[in-house]
Amino acid sequence: MPFRSSLCFQPDYLPGIALFEKRTSEYIQKEHSPQQFNQLIAFVCLGAGLISFLLGWTVIGYLFTLMVGIASLTAIAGFFICCFILYQWE
Template identity: 50%
Template sequence: MSQILSIPRPLVRMNQWTIFLSVILTWLTGEVWILIIPLIANLMGVLFNYNPVMKFARLFLIKEGKSYVPEDVTQQKFNACIAIACLAFGLLSFLIGWNVLGYVFTVMVALASFIAILGFCIGCFLFFQIKQYQYRRSLKNS
């Protein structure tokens, strides 16, 4: 029997807080380079299965990782891809002086991360809807 790969929820929450707080700090200080922290961490997580924020947070887990509520790796990578896009477009927009667009992208990622912290994952909802669409389409085609 194969085991579904998962990430302990506290590590996912730490990543969400990192995204949220980085965006808030960027707005407060005007230092757009702060967005690089969650951008690179999530990019490394998607490309190399190594998110330094989560690796650092793992040091502070009190219980064994398996005893926490699991978060699906595939969904987390999907969410990370959305966060990467928003952070990258936000950073790029700020750097070229398109501040309104920079705020649009950073507001989206900050809201999504904060709403996820509160318990509803917008990325997971989108992932589910895409999977439902693919399934319904496969039924039509067969």
């Protein structure tokens, strides 16, 4: 199914549910606006990188895509650059 992530019930994750301490409905949901801000920045940077590559500006294209890659690696490490920018801006 191409839109499998939009399903409410995903049987692939049933073995992992046993590892949760509480029922999944009891967990507090994260705020949605930082996630949308992160997606917007990534979308703009990747779009600018794609346009740069299409125009033949390879150095600028690599810089934009590298920014998204570095932001992804720091997010894996636990520091969210886009959230830092958002909370400094507010």
